[in-house]
Structures are given as C-alpha cells and as structure tokens.
Amino acid sequence: MTTATQLDNLAIAALQDVLVNVAELASQAQQAHWNVRGAAFLPVHRWLDELAQTLRAHTDTLAERIAGLGGWPDACSETLSERNTLESLPFGALTTGQALTAMDTGLGRVAAVAAAWLRNPAVDQVTADHLASLCRDVQNQQWLARAQQ
Template structure:
C-alpha cells in the first residue's frame, strides 16, 4: 500500500470517529442542559466534564485529519447524515435517560474506533492508532462513569 493510500485510510478512520465524537459532545451538552432528577447536580456536572473531554478529542482528531492533508468535517449536515449514534430525546431528560444515552453513545464511539484499530492499515500509522486508542480508553472510562451513576 502506498503512503497516500495509508493516509487516506487513516483520514477515513479519523473522520468516522470525528463524526460520532462531535455528535456525542453535542448530545452530552444537550443532556447537560435538560437533565432533571434527584441526582441532578452530580450528573449535570459530569455531563459538563464529558462534553469537555469529547470536544478535546474532536479537536485532536480534526487536527490529525488536517495534518494528513484531509479536510475535517463536523458540519451539522454531516453529523445528521453519517453519525452512527441514536438520537437523544428532545426536552426534559431524567437522570436515568441521560445516563443511559451517555452509556450507549461512548460504547458506540469505542466500537467504531476499535473496528478501525483492527484494520491492517493502522499498524502502519502509529500516530493515528494512538489517537484512536486514547479515544477508546477515554470514552470507555466515561461509559463506566455513566454506569456508576445509575
């Protein structure tokens, strides 16, 4: 495989991850604004931290795409057309609904990143593999925190 082909594979992997991470960050912020319930305050605060973590990953993914010569795309149209995440319900969310969504979303992000990591081409791009591994690690930790709140 040529260097250009490897860069294209890495860019595709990063773009897939960017779409779901950007969508999940948006959902976490939406849940942060609309969560209600007996455990409101710790869940509200955690959702704020989760949003920050996801936005930092989105930025790192987008910058790697640009470094490889691609054009990162997290436009709203792209997110709505290509995200693999389930939509967050509109309006008031119980803490249980918000936590369930933030359990499922990180699980999906980790699955997409892990599928790319299993791709033979990732062995030839340790920087992209490192970004995707870090993303998996962090979203799985956040998934654990969502479960621990329930």
C-alpha cells in the same frame, strides 16, 4: 503494494468516521447537561458538562490529525446528521437515568467505531495512538455513566 498516500487516505477515513460520532456525542452530552432533571441532578449535570468538554477535546485532536495528513475534517451539522451512527437524544427534559443511559449507549458506540478501526492493520501507528487514547477515555467515561445509574 500500498503507497503512503493510500495509507494517509485510510487514516483520514478512519479519523473522519470517528470524528462525526465523537462530535455528535459531544453535542448530545451538552444537550443532556442543559435538560437533565432528577434526584441526582447536580452530580449528573456536572459530569455531563465534563463529558462534553472531554469529547470536544478529542474532536479537536482528531480533526487536527486529519488536517495534518492533508485531509479536510468535517463536523458540519449536515455531515453529523448524515454520517453519525448514534441514536438521537430525546427532546426536552431527561431524567438522570435517561441521560446516563443515553450517554452509556453513545459512548459504547463511539468506542466500537474506534476499536473497529484499531483492528485494521493498515492504520498507521500515530492514528492508532489517537484512536486508542480516545477508546481509553470513552471507556472510562462509560464506566462513570454506569456507576451513576
């Protein structure tokens, strides 16, 4: 028999797993925003800023759910470095194509991590709703990244 505490701990683990990837991708989107260059600079530059804001909003929602379940959300730089599963963003100038490809790949990875937790039947409905909302937004942003390439 699974206890409420065990279910909360599972939800916290799921949310934390997703949180580190979303927080890292938000940071990468902001970094790309600052360093993107190319013919389509302005729309990509603006989209990257909007993407970073959207992802930061999701980190706040995920972290607050973790705290609400009695956990301690952790998006410290050391934790992000050790636990995220994203590819690193190259240093320096990025062409619009490089930035869009990097975001497409990162968004796909975030969606995959969240979707994997959504398939776990032990994840509670409220946590599943948060993860589904994230997946919906991330997949929409992935479409926007691909449409600009």
